[in-house]
Amino acid sequence: MSINRILGSSLVRNSFVYVVCDGINKAIPFLLLPFITYYLTPGDYGVVTNFNVYVQILSVFCFLCTAGALPVMFNKLDKSEIRSYVSNMMLLNTVVTFVCLIINMFILRWIDRGLNISPTFQMYAIVVVWFTGITNINMLLWRCEERPVAFGVYQISQSAVNAATTVVFVIILLLGWQGRVYSMMCSVIVFGIISLYILYRRGYLEARIRKEFLVQTLSFAVPIIPHALSFWFRGGVEKILLTNMCDLSENGLYSVALTWGSVVMMFLTAFNNAYAPYLYKKLAAFDKAPNETVHQQHSLIRLIRLCLLGTAVFVVLSYLVSIVMIRSIYPADYLGALSFLPWVMLAQMFQGGYLMFVCFSHYTFRTKPLGIITFTWSLIACVLAWAGIRLFGPVGVSMASAFVSFAIFVSVTLLAIRVYPMPWRHLFSFKL
Numbered sequence: 001m002s003i004n005r006i007l008g009s010s011l012v013r014n015s016f017v018y019v020v021c022d023g024i025n026k027a028i029p030f031l032l033l034p035f036i037t038y039y040l041t042p043g044d045y046g047v048v049t050n051f052n053v054y055v056q057i058l059s060v061f062c063f064l065c066t067a068g069a070l071p072v073m074f075n076k077l078d079k080s081e082i083r084s085y086v087s088n089m090m091l092l093n094t095v096v097t098f099v100c101l102i103i104n105m106f107i108l109r110w111i112d113r114g115l116n117i118s119p120t121f122q123m124y125a126i127v128v129v130w131f132t133g134i135t136n137i138n139m140l141l142w143r144c145e146e147r148p149v150a151f152g153v154y155q156i157s158q159s160a161v162n163a164a165t166t167v168v169f170v171i172i173l174l175l176g177w178q179g180r181v182y183s184m185m186c187s188v189i190v191f192g193i194i195s196l197y198i199l200y201r202r203g204y205l206e207a208r209i210r211k212e213f214l215v216q217t218l219s220f221a222v223p224i225i226p227h228a229l230s231f232w233f234r235g236g237v238e239k240i241l242l243t244n245m246c247d248l249s250e251n252g253l254y255s256v257a258l259t260w261g262s263v264v265m266m267f268l269t270a271f272n273n274a275y276a277p278y279l280y281k282k283l284a285a286f287d288k289a290p291n292e293t294v295h296q297q298h299s300l301i302r303l304i305r306l307c308l309l310g311t312a313v314f315v316v317l318s319y320l321v322s323i324v325m326i327r328s329i330y331p332a333d334y335l336g337a338l339s340f341l342p343w344v345m346l347a348q349m350f351q352g353g354y355l356m357f358v359c360f361s362h363y364t365f366r367t368k369p370l371g372i373i374t375f376t377w378s379l380i381a382c383v384l385a386w387a388g389i390r391l392f393g394p395v396g397v398s399m400a401s402a403f404v405s406f407a408i409f410v411s412v413t414l415l416a417i418r419v420y421p422m423p424w425r426h427l428f429s430f431k432l
Contacts, residue, residue: 002174004341009204010411011034014146014148014274014278016105017148017149017152017274017371018148018151018177018270018271018273018274019267019270019271020152020153021148021149021153021155021270022152022155022266022267022269022270022273023153023157023266023270024152024156025152025155025156026160026266028156028159028160028163032096032139032163032166032167035167036166036170036171036180039167039170039171039176040170040176040177040180041221043317044176044177044180047116047117047177048177048180048181049401050115050116050117050336051115051117051121051125052248054115054117054122054125055125055128055129055132056209056232057229057232058097058100058126058129058414059129059132059133060228060229060412061096061100061225061226062093062096062097062129062130062133062231063093063096063097063129063132063133063136063137064101064228064229065220065222065224065225065356066089066092066093066217066220066221067089067097067133067136067137067140068087068220068221068224068362068367069089069216069217069220069221069362069365070086070089070137070140070141070144071140071143071144071276071277071280071362072220072280072362072363072365073085073216073223074141074144074277074280075144075281075283075284076284077282082204083203083205083206084174084206084210085205085210085213085217086137086141086199086204086214087204087205087206087208088208088209088210088213088214088217089200089213089217090133090134090137090138090205091209091214092214092217092218093130093133094130096103097126097129097130099131100126100129101123101126102384104122104123104126108122121178121181124181127189128184128185128188128189129183130192131188131189131191131192131193132192134192134195134196134199135158135188135191135192135195137153137195137199138195138198138199139154139155139195140238141199141202141204142154143253143273143276144276144277144280145272146277146278148274154191158187158188158191158264159187161186161187161190161191162183162184162186162187164180165182165183165186165187166180166183168183169182170183175381178312187350216365218367219356220362220365220367221367223367223368223370223371224367224370224426225284225371226371226372226374226375227367227370227371227373227374227375229375230371230374230377230378231374231378233378234378234381234382234401234404236398237382237385238254238381238382238385238400238401241382241386241389241397242254242383242389242394242397245386245389245390246389246393246394250336250394253334253336253337253339253375253394254337254340254394254397254398256334256337256340257337257340257341257344257398258340258344260318260322260325260326260341260344260345261341261344261345261347261348263318263322264314264315264318264345264348264352265348265351265352267314267354268311268314268348268351268355269355271307272355275307275355275356276359276362279300279359279363280359280363282296282300283360283363286422294423297423298423298426300422301422301423301424301426301427302426304356304357304427305427307356308353308356311349311352311353311356312349314352315345315346315348315349315352316345318345319341319342319345320383321420322345323338323341326338339394339395340394340395340398341398343398343399343401343427344398344401344402345403346402346405346406347398347401347402347405348405350405350406350408350409351405353409353413354405354408354409354412354413357409357412357413357415357416358370358412358416360415360419360420361412361415361416361419363420364419364420366415366419369415369419370412370415373408373411373415374408374412375410377404377407377408377411378404380404380407381400381404382399384403384404385397385400385401387400388400415430
């Protein structure tokens, strides 16, 4: 596969669209932030953050884990079966959301004490999760169909509505942190209803229950729950250790470095939005004619190798730019973030490599070993973070994170090689 063919491929074109749209999508709330801070106290922000954390935890159980199965099955099933698969996935998500609602009723007071979220807003969180799940399915289908423009326009439109309603509820009506939650609810519900209508018009909603699809989706989703929770768990423990073993200022400096790392991850995730459907389509073609697609398999491995090299170069350049930006726009008190930055960027580089190979585990439904790998290393990360802080000071937590990211990358790469046979030996060849 030549460089010119790669640059002219749908993968590169779609990646560019995803990057641009995701950049605009992230810029909208970022530009609004200075205005909102005038009307919300740090305590208000803390409540909004806790609300978002609760929504993220619920999302893992209610739709995020099942959603990973859809891109995999999209190229394995015909059009009529995909419609049935989507309908049954939505049914499963709805049932799980209802179960979470019932469980929530028994732990209302515990959540209220732990996260400072009242029972009413706990119910709001469940509503947000259900409608977000619908929009997520709609946007996943656009990704699978390689329609990045529709995906991006819809994503930006939802962020714009979210920003506009935030201005109304927080700045004009002065509703405080509640207004911020109301704005999130409005945008999520409106676009959830629109997504439901789009799915209906495109024929993706039907009343037929397919037991085999429900079982298949559960077999993918249940083992991956520890995998989905592991990254959230690991990041939370790192912050707790840094706060308690050092101080809040070091936590803040680490957060600044993580912010610049998240910018890098935004681009890597945008690329993955195009890469994953592209890869699943290729693998489905390989499965249909394994002997006749040996040359294409070699080309795919060369592409993966080139993407790994490109990821490394991109992260190094981003690291250099981040140094300049931090020195230019932050006060002197924040320059301590530079000690965390190289390790944060190294972790992002390995995370980008991980994204290249985790799709193979998803495609083959080998999510159980994937969950074991990521959750085990996340537990080890907590121990290493504690030891790193004791041995190297605050920067030890970022060093431990980079090492664990490397370990997960290597482990998931080896898992991909084991679960999906291809001429992987060519991955380590330097011939492009």
